[in-house]
Amino acid sequence: MTLTELRYIVAVARERHFGRAAEACFVSQPTLSVAIKKLEEELNIQIFERTSSEVSMTALGALVVEQAQRVLEEANTLKHLAKHGQDPLSGPLRLGTIYTIAPYLLPSLVREARESLPNAPLFLEENFTARLLEMLRQGELDCAVLAHPFPSSGLEIIDLYDEPFLVAVPKGHAWESRQSIAHQELKAQNTLLLGAGHCFRDHVLGVCPELNRLGSGSTIGEQHSFEGSSLETIRQMVAGGIGISVLPRTSVDDPKTEEGLIRYIPLEEPTPTRRVCLVWRKSYTRAPVMQELAKTIRRCDLSGVSFIDA
Numbered sequence: 001m002t003l004t005e006l007r008y009i010v011a012v013a014r015e016r017h018f019g020r021a022a023e024a025c026f027v028s029q030p031t032l033s034v035a036i037k038k039l040e041e042e043l044n045i046q047i048f049e050r051t052s053s054e055v056s057m058t059a060l061g062a063l064v065v066e067q068a069q070r071v072l073e074e075a076n077t078l079k080h081l082a083k084h085g086q087d088p089l090s091g092p093l094r095l096g097t098i099y100t101i102a103p104y105l106l107p108s109l110v111r112e113a114r115e116s117l118p119n120a121p122l123f124l125e126e127n128f129t130a131r132l133l134e135m136l137r138q139g140e141l142d143c144a145v146l147a148h149p150f151p152s153s154g155l156e157i158i159d160l161y162d163e164p165f166l167v168a169v170p171k172g173h174a175w176e177s178r179q180s181i182a183h184q185e186l187k188a189q190n191t192l193l194l195g196a197g198h199c200f201r202d203h204v205l206g207v208c209p210e211l212n213r214l215g216s217g218s219t220i221g222e223q224h225s226f227e228g229s230s231l232e233t234i235r236q237m238v239a240g241g242i243g244i245s246v247l248p249r250t251s252v253d254d255p256k257t258e259e260g261l262i263r264y265i266p267l268e269e270p271t272p273t274r275r276v277c278l279v280w281r282k283s284y285t286r287a288p289v290m291q292e293l294a295k296t297i298r299r300c301d302l303s304g305v306s307f308i309d310a
Contacts, residue, residue: 190243
């Protein structure tokens with residue numbers, strides 16, 4: 001049994017496909033398949049069930065893959081100890097962030113981290129919450145910045161800040177001079193939402209559940225719903241007069257500005273917010289660096305959010 005074979009089974013478990021797993025491991029598919037078959041014969045078990053259309057894990061195979069992930073993580077810990085000694089603040093950090101946080105947090109975080117964590121360079125990954133959690137649990141990431149709620153089993157969590165939402169309306173809209181907007185009013189407007197998979201879409205639907213009845217391009221009465229692939233795409237469609245949207249506060253430089261084609265208006269109190277947090281595996285051995293990373297994030301220039309004290 002080798003670490004390489006363990007990496008192969010973890011890759012197949014992640015990709016659910018031998019070809020894609022081989023590409024991810026930079027080997028040919030026959031090489032990967034032969035190695036996994038050898039491991040199955042050595043353990044005298046079947047790890048994967050193979051059909052013409054899909055690959056799935058057996059019940060025992062899932063336990064083997066889970067243990068393989070732990071072994072690989074411990075092996076990485078040994079490498080870290082050998083290279084960086086006993087200093088938990090030394091060595092690279094693989095940090096994941098969701099799409100609706102990364103563009104607004106990372107520029108400030110990278111600057112701050114160069115001062116507070118000079119020996120822990122950040123390797124960054126943007127993705128959906130579900131994918132980041134998968135990468136985290138499989139040891140491909142060390143930590144992630146996410147927004148509640150999410151499955152938290154096996155994870156350590158530090159809450160970082162609460163971020164309010166703003167309504168974005170195009171210049172000339174009937175609401176542009178309003179001081180606040182009730183969330184119930186959103187359902188009466190053409191609404192722009194992120195596509196499925198974005199947790200911020202779920203946050204907006206939590207504020208106004210009636211919007212959940214709208215799919216992309218669908219209608220309720222005279223109202224339409226449209227989808228965008230990113231907050232910046234949605235912002236441009238709002239500017240173009242297609243409809244309104246709800247955006248996180250950090251995505252807006254100055255909500256009081258009167259320049260441009262968009263007006264930003266608070267929602268009525270109690271203002272809806274999302275709670276942003278730092279998460280990592282409970283088995284991760286460099287917990288002190290996570291505490292320092294959380295402190296670093298709290299020092300970032302994120303206007304409009306309420307930082308949560310440690």
